[in-house]
Amino acid sequence: MNIKKHIPNFITLLNLFCGCLAVIFAVKNQLEIAAFFVFLGIFFDFFDGFAARMLKVQSELGLQLDSLADMVTSGVVPGIIMYQLFNKSLDIHEKVNDGHSWSDSWHWFQNEVHFLPLFGLLIVLASAYRLAKFNIDENQTSSFIGLPTPANTLLIISFPLILMYQGSEIVDAIILNKWFLIGMTLVSCYVLNAKIPLFALKFKDWSFKNNAVKYIFIALCLLLLVFLQFLAIPIIILLYVLISLVKNN
Template identity: 85%
Template sequence: MNIKKHIPNFITLLNLFCGCLAVIFAVKNQLEIAAFFVFIGIFFDFFDGLAARLLNVQSELGLQLDSLADMVTSGVVPGIVMYQLFNRALNIHEAVNDGHSWSDTWHWLENEVHLLPLFGLVITLASAYRLAKFNIDENQTSSFIGLPTPANSLLILSFPLILAYQGNPTIDDIILNKWFLIVMTIVSSYLLNARISLFALKFKDWSFKNNAVKYIFLLLSVVLLVFLQFTAIPVIIILYVLISLVKK
């Protein structure tokens, strides 16, 4: 039995396990804990591909398994998180307006369900479409077409973290505004499937000459994280897209 070929798949399954835990906490509206497990899952997602390349055991099974794991960690979870953010915005609005909601509702099994928060699940649908395209696209081996689902997941998960650890009345009002959440859902879903080429953080070697853009981006990301903390994440995603466009 060749154990070596199963190592990357085991790492991918750790990503999926973290994604499942994140789903549980996101459904419970414990978004900070959900974000923690998503970050761990994305860490495993980066290293499963790296391990496969280092061990020279890339396989079609690994490719499919990786996308299935990403669908949970970076597809289902951000959709649920956006759903919960819409609910928080809705609750704040109802409190301010004496219970009068700007969201239509429907009743199912004696439960009142607000319709607007369901719009957040568009991110999950867009993620599924993006991952399906990725699996059959042979042009995304050294770069990406559209924003990768892990990057998009980091973008969405940054919002509850900013609210929890760096929030103030102004930031809270912006993030928990229905129009901000609607726009972010649309922008996020568009970027996932946009026909724009984005560089991949895959290293065939470790030389600066062949990976200058990647090293510069990683250095800038670290600096931004040190000074801006969680607020840096949306800035880093924007920077990633802009550097990719300039590089092209």
């Protein structure tokens, strides 16, 4: 039995396990804990491919398993997080307006369900479509077309973390504005499936000459994270897209 070929798949399953835990805590609206497991899952998602390339055991099974794991960690979780952000926005608006809601709702088994928060689940659908396309697209072996689901998830998960650790009246008002959340949901769905060529953080060797853009991007990310903390994440995603566009033109 060749144990070596199973190592990347085991790492992928760790990603899936973290995604399942993140779903549980996201549904409970414990978004800080959900974010922790998302970060851990994305860490495993990066290293399963790295391990497969290093051990030279890439396989079709590994590719399919990776996308299935990503569908949970980087597909379902960000949709639930956006759903919870919409709910938080709705709660604040109802308090300001003495309980009068701006969101239509219906009752389901004695539970009031609002329509607008369900809009955030479009991210789940867009992520599924993006991952399905990725699995059959032979042009995305060394780069990406459209924003990868883990990057999109980092963008979405940054909003509740900013609210928790770097919130202010202005920041809170922006992030919890229904139009901002609607806009971010639509932007998220678009960039996941847009025909935008983006570089991948995959290293065939460690030379600076062949990986200059990647090393510069990583250095900028570290600097931004040190100085801006969670506020750096949306900037990093934007920087990733801009650098990719410049690099491919």
